Amino acid sequence: MSQIFVIEGTAETWQEALRQTAQKLLEMKCVKPDFYASCAAREESFPTGLTASCPIAIPHTSKEYVLQQAVCVLRLEHPVKFRSMENVDLQVEVRYVMNLALQDDQEHIRIVSQIIRNLKDKHFIEAMDALDAESLSQFLNVKFLKGGNEKEWE
Secondary structure, three states: OOEEEEEEEOOOOHHHHHHHHHHHHHHOOOEOOOHHHHHHHHHHHOOOEEEOOEEEEOOEOOHHHEOOOEEEEEEEEEEEEEEEOOOOOOEEEEEEEEEEEOOOHHHHHHHHHHHHHHHOOOOHHHHHHHOOHHHHHHHHHHHHHOOOOHHHHO
16 A cells, blocks of 8 residues: 655755655655665656646656655645656646655556546646645545545545
């Protein structure tokens, strides 16, 4: 079973933002020490920034670096630039970094599908912005891990 950690902070670069999520996952004993380096290398080759209207990046790496399934979400005080998943020559401003540490391929597909399904809701980011960190963690747990709707977490 996966778990979600929500942290808040600032970063000047995508590398710094990614390092914060990887550090939290390492502190929680969810990943191996080289998880960050592998995520950063993958991000260089396969960028994960979404779009200007969806200010989220979804970095991850292979399951060999994962000890326990988790997602660390970093809510940034100010956006940082990630390269776009759709156009690697374009940079998009990201306010949320959702670093996936997943071992099970089916769980990976399920969680990514839930993330994408929720991001299609134009009010989803607004709801994320309005919540404090603890409530955001509960909200994302229901939305991503349990596949539910807002009513379930209130």
